[in-house]
Amino acid sequence: MRSARPITTLLPRFEAEGVLFAAGPFRDADGSRPGCGMMILKVPTFAEAHSIAAREPYRLRGLRTNKIMPWQLNEGALVEMV
Numbered sequence: 457m458r459s460a461r462p463i464t465t466l467l468p469r470f471e472a473e474g475v476l477f478a479a480g481p482f483r484d485a486d487g488s489r490p491g492c493g494m495m496i497l498k499v500p501t502f503a504e505a506h507s508i509a510a511r512e513p514y515r516l517r518g519l520r521t522n523k524i525m526p527w528q529l530n531e532g533a534l535v536e537m538v
Contacts, residue, residue: 466513467495475499475508496527 470476481493499505505524514520 466511470495470497470508475504502526 467476467479470479475497477496477498479493479495481489481491484490497505497508499508502524509515509522509524512520512522515522
């Protein structure tokens, strides 16, 4: 099993830069992780999202691919922590 350390050190940096809203793995119904997850980024352009994804350690090592998709909040409320 590969270490998650590279991504766990990068995500706090993305958060400090103000571009990471949330990140985490998906779970199957039994609680196991299927090996994929999601990052929600706060960026104004696809180009910036692609630039951030390109710095992701597992992508750099050829262990992961990223799919950049726009997301629209329709319901609910988001509160940013200060």
